[in-house]
Amino acid sequence: MPRSLQRWLPRTAYSVYILSMSIRHGLLALLEHGPRYGSQLRSEFESRTGATWPLNVGQVYTTLNRLERDGMVAQSGEDEAGHALYAITDTGRSELRSWFETPVDRSSPPRDELAIKLAMAVGAPGVDIRAVIQSQRHHTVNAMQDYTRLKAQALAAIESGGSQERDDVAWLLVLEQLIFQTEAEARWLDHCEVRLIRLAAAAGRETGTAAPPAPVTQAPAAAAGPRRPRPD
Amino acid sequence: MSERLSQQPQSSQPPVLQLQQLTRVHGSGATEVHALRGINLDVFPGELVAVMGPSGSGKSTLLTIAGGLDVPTSGRVIVENTDITTADRKTLAALRRRSIGYVFQDYNLIPALTAAENVALPRELDGVSARKARGEAVAALQEMELGHLADRFPDEMSGGQQQRVAIARALVGDRRLVLADEPTGALDSETGESVLALLRSRCDAGAAGILVTHEPRFAAWADRVVFLRDGAVVDQTVRSQADSLLSGQAAEL
Incomplete structure (x- = not known):
């Protein structure tokens, strides 16, 4: 089995932690913009990130309790409607500053189901890996279409210069x-497919037999094998 | 498979372009190459369709045949209700001028003509008077917020500006089919976006477009993405509702 896979497996809780x-x-x-109450924080977090998370x-509230325990926020009275307000402390401010100053760690990748799936599909009996790739590509490109449409809407909102501009820009970045x-x-999916086709073609040349890569189910059988390069 | 391929967006209008059982074979005998193998594709007004696939998958062949620049080995190409595979030369030439617009990777503006003259040219070839053609060209440029470029020559414009002028030229007059072959290929990412945004807005305004690209980020501007492999459509995406996208499943990302 690929060694890289073993490296991922112990990281079960990593993405939850992140x-x-x-x-x-x-x-x-x-909170650095001033004291806020729980549901207000929730809606501001969501409007910055477009409710993506x-x-x-x-x-x-669980997070606020932990922040309070760690001395990063403190309760700061109530607003007129009786909501308990929280304010950032100096400790919280210095924690925030160091968060902005420190790069997000990418050296311990969270488990990636797709990478695991493709790794498992290599040589798996009865699995057409090109079909696995295509079905993922379909899904991924479809998601991109949706994001792109939302992006066009966000750009239009920013150009129209509404009062929510800061939120719109944050949403656009997300x-x-x-x-x-x-x-x-x-x-990466394109790359995997090309690589598999090349490897299969090379294997075919070595053994002197035609060793076509498994064609995608819907594609005609002639999809297999090396093809004469042609300008497209 | 053919049922899936005829899956179309809700549109009461007839398609601007229909490709039916299209095949194209280059060469013969041992060197025979099947560039296209039975393509079926309808493109409706208001729709932008992206065609993706590895090199050699037939993307460009599909586009040149759809535009009447190449002929299929078999099958039909119907543009605005006329089968261009059986049309006589004169009808075909007129159809290419009046119905079909091309956008190429390298812009193909005529260097000796200004932006407005370039856009006016296809209308003048159609027999429209020079004054009227010029008026239409300036109007088209203004509608696409390119009015300030009207009197510039191609070498006085950036690549992105030239490509946007080329889109204006492709859609001037009554033409409503635009065929774009890697239109962002020579542009940086940000400029490429602006070209796609213009293409998208022209389709939203009623044009029908085919975009050939190998860049998923540009294909994502389309309503449908058609995946081509070895000359056949293996799959295509269907437009979903963006509004529902980030509500439920987003946490899984």
Whole structure:
């Protein structure tokens, strides 16, 4: 089995941990604009990120309690409607500053189901890996289409110069991150397919037999084998 | 498979372009290459369709045949209700001028003509008076927020500006089919986006477009993405509702 796979497996809780860390710092960043109450923090977090990572109020209060325990926020009275307000402390401010100054760790990749799936599909009996790739490509490109449409809407909102501009810009950045991420995935899928075709063709040449890569189910059988390069 | 391929967006209008059982074979005998193998594709007004696939999959062949620049080995190409595979030379030439617009990777503007003159040219070839053609060209440029470029020559414009002028030229007059072959290929990412945004807005305004690209980020501007491999459509995406996208499943990302 690929060694890289073993490296991923112990990281079960990693992505959960990352998400909880980003909620902590996200709330601190919002509190730096002034004291806020729980559901207000929730809606501001969601309007910045377009509800891409929805929070429930329970998560917000749990996080606030932990931040309070760690001395990063403190309760600061109530507003007129009786909501308990939280304010950032100096400790919280310095934690926030160091969050902005420190790059996000990418050296321990979270488990990626797709990478695992393709790794398992290599040589798996009865699995048409090109069909696995195509079905993922379909899904990924479809998601990109959706993000792109939302991005066009966000751009239009920014150009029309509404009062929510800061939220719109934040939302645009999040959307573009999703677009770049899905783009990287689509390119990687293309790359995997080309690599598999080349390897199969090379194996065919070595053994002197035609060893066609498994064609995608819907594609005609002639899809297999090396083809004469032709300008497209 | 053919049922899936005829899956179309809700549109009461007839398609601007229909490709039916299209095949194209280059060469013969041992060197025979099947560039297209039975393509079926309808493109409706208001629709932008992206065609993706590895090199050699037949993307460009599909586009040149759809535009009447090449002929299929078999099958039909119907543009605005006329089968261009059986049309006589004169009808075909008129159809290419009046119904079909091309956008190429390298813009193909005529260097000796200004932006407005370039856009006016296809109308003048159609027999429209020079003054009227010029008026239409300027109007088209203004509608696409390119009015300030009207009197510039191609070498006085950036690549992105030239490509946007080329889109204006492709859609001037009554033409509503635009065929774009890697229109962003020579542009940086940001400029490529602006070209796609213009193409998208022209389709939203009622044009029908085919975009050939190998860039998923540009294909994502389309309503449908058709995946071509070895001359056949293996799959295509269907437009979904963006509004529902980020509500439920987003947490799984």
